[in-house]
Amino acid sequence: MAVTLSDVARAAGVHPGTASRALNPATRARVSPATARRVLAAANRLGYLPNSLARGLRTRRSYTVGIMIPDLTNPLFPPIVRGVDEVLGPAGYSGLVANTDNDEGREELLFAALRARQADGFIVATARRHHPLLDRMAEADVPMVLVNRTTDNRAIPAVIPDEVAGVRAAVGHLVALGHRRIGHLAGPQGLSTGHGRYRAFLDAMAEHGLEPGPIAFADAFTEAAGRSAGQALLDAAGPRPTAVIAGNDLLALGLLDLLGDAGLDCPGDVSLVGFNDHPMLSRMATPLTSVRIPQREIGAEAARLLLDLMAEPGPPKQLLLPTRLIDRASTAPPAAQ
């Protein structure tokens, strides 16, 4: 059916081994220019496509990397995947995208399937702060790079947004507008993003010499979780905060619903800042101020790191990429007391 190396060799009148060397740029110097030309011509004429399965079996490299994503329908991830592909493709690698659905069992299964496929490395967007599976993989020297989220195990390389700078910019912006009582709708503390932004919030408030306002913890990065934790935040003792920084945009949107239900205006009564800069934010009824993270670059940098790592193991690097506050209509000076 398909054209094989032997077919090409026969057509060019050489041994398959010779044809292989002629076709591979790295070994081409080992055959005479005339032979190389004949083989290349024959390959072109026959429409030869090397069988990657056979090659991978022999060379123990599949030129495949696994991309573990918690939920592809979350718009945070597709640009990361594209960034990864943009770097991996030209290097001859293909990315195998796997959706874990935030399910540990599925994750375990998918990792096994990808290792059975001899994936050469992994880009992982599903890291939790405590993640035994990843620890085991790191132990086994499986090349991998975490994206967006990291683990507490600093032995695993990662490319993540600079959350500290992002949160600091958000707090700075609100303080400059005149806010003093600022709350935090924190994300899941089992994830580096949720935890990192929470810590960064406390630090940034301290830098300004301010007491942190009410804080509530959501147990997922979803609108629903944002609503229930948001309720806890609004119910907290003491005066209502004049501004809230949310762990991400979805949490912020959940809180926004709640404010509407309670007859409160955003930004009139409460200013709100999100995180991630979800694509359609500027068209919302209340355009949300948010911290943008360089998704594509995160993916691209992670892929570059992974390529290096697959070429030769090195020390685990952690890369922080800059974030930027996008100021929209959900933040304004606090109402006069």
Added chain:
Amino acid sequence: MAVTLSDVARAAGVHPGTASRALNPATRARVSPATARRVLAAANRLGYLPNSLARGLRTRRSYTVGIMIPDLTNPLFPPIVRGVDEVLGPAGYSGLVANTDNDEGREELLFAALRARQADGFIVATARRHHPLLDRMAEADVPMVLVNRTTDNRAIPAVIPDEVAGVRAAVGHLVALGHRRIGHLAGPQGLSTGHGRYRAFLDAMAEHGLEPGPIAFADAFTEAAGRSAGQALLDAAGPRPTAVIAGNDLLALGLLDLLGDAGLDCPGDVSLVGFNDHPMLSRMATPLTSVRIPQREIGAEAARLLLDLMAEPGPPKQLLLPTRLIDRASTAPPAAQ
């Protein structure tokens, strides 16, 4: 390094061939139950993972399918990919997602790469009405199923939304509200979606005994294209339409911007209907009425069709999945004349 079949066989005290038969449920009946148990136990104990490259080389199946997507960052596609994965995964297949960026050259390259990887079949979301590459692949009996978009070549199986019903619902809704002069902001006519919705618009208007209002053609399904074609539509001769049906949501959003710039209100001056039901539409400043298409089901059905096709070639089926009009605030009765 990795555990191979021979390792398992040795541990179980049998020949690799026997171990292979014991491990494969389909051939397990050919070994004695006791042996099967021993082999399974050994495989578990050693953590054996079959090398899919080796298996694929021998069986000429890679258990991989290529998923061709024009742009993964368009929220239309991720749910389709998930639907595909949900069906393919349990069947033992992995999906290799490839982004073509709407670029024919890239598409050709990616197809070649996937065929080199011995992909067993393809899910294709990048079809154009005239698409020689797909024609060639169909000619070569490569198993494939188109999703969302189809080609004019009906020899290729496809799973697409029922655009005729969707557009008919949209027109019916507008007519019921009292609109008579209805325009169409059509998508690219080189795509089945753009063309199909345009034809469906003409037909639906005729069913109601109405002349179609002004029509403009966008050359891409983007907000920018929606703005420029939208301008042409507003500039068209004759009275302004009281309602417009757009080829998809992004075109509608482009037109919405334009209306705002022109000081026109939606739905006060012009009602607007989109297509695809982009996820954040309900939270927009003007929540957009849109035709929802069952993205996940499209992916899942396509995957099922592809599995059938890979098992045994059959006649090309075309599947139409039902759409649903989601009524929001961008449609209202026309202003009194």
Added chain:
DNA sequence: CGAAACGATGCAATCGATTGCCTCGACGTT
């Protein structure tokens, strides 16, 4: 009791590409 039948398992070829090693011939050197 012997032969046919059958169940269980071993044997070895095979998929297609890569690569270490060997051979062969041409050329240069002394």
Added chain:
DNA sequence: AACGTCGAGGCAATCGATTGCATCGTTTCG
């Protein structure tokens, strides 16, 4: 003229799993 050197290319093993065929021992039946 003999020998060493070197470049080109052929040979065959190899990666790991699958599978048609052969083999061997046991059972069954006439």
